[in-house]
Amino acid sequence: ETGVTQSPTHLIKTRGQQVTLRCSSQSGHNTVSWYQQALGQGPQFIFQYYREEENGRGNFPPRFSGLQFPNYSSELNVNALELDDSALYLCASSIDTGELFFGEGSRLTVL
């Protein structure tokens, strides 16, 4: 049990819609990062937030955006959904050592 929780666990959207995924970090962890994992692949880094500011970003378009709140929760927003956005979305929280603690993920299906 890592203490990182994600919601919803599963959701289905249609192409062109928008989605918000939520993550509650482990208490005291001031850094959160988000990942996209396609079936059979390793996670792909989307971005990282430290003290409510984005401080690292992977190779994802601007329609992927995020927020981090003072209570250690965060959001991943994806606009104009495409079929290829279907994946498991994972968030991870961390502190100064950099050790990542993951939630169980949100499985997004885009039809």
Place this chain on the structure above:
Amino acid sequence: KQEVTQIPAALSVPEGENLVLNCSFTDSAIYNLQWFRQDPGKGLTSLLLIQSSQREQTSGRLNASLDKSSGRSTLYIAASQPGDSATYLCAVDNFNKFYFGSGTKLNVKP
């Protein structure tokens, strides 16, 4: 751009065997390297974290080594058990950017 490769992609061994999983990376300017296990449809569970200044870390039957200069890490699992069956992933932290390998799928047969 950092590239992380894991070999082999899949491995099947009888229970009790010792085994080694490999991870290589192209950019040695890393902050740390971490090993995870992932069960089907689940999140990632942290196994071992090696800081860039360290050479190895141990936890129980697991030992991970890091050779930054050659861009390699290995995960050694001693006396494997069926409960070790999972996908094992390595990840490098390039100072606020993270790169994962595609994993090694391990099956330990009773």
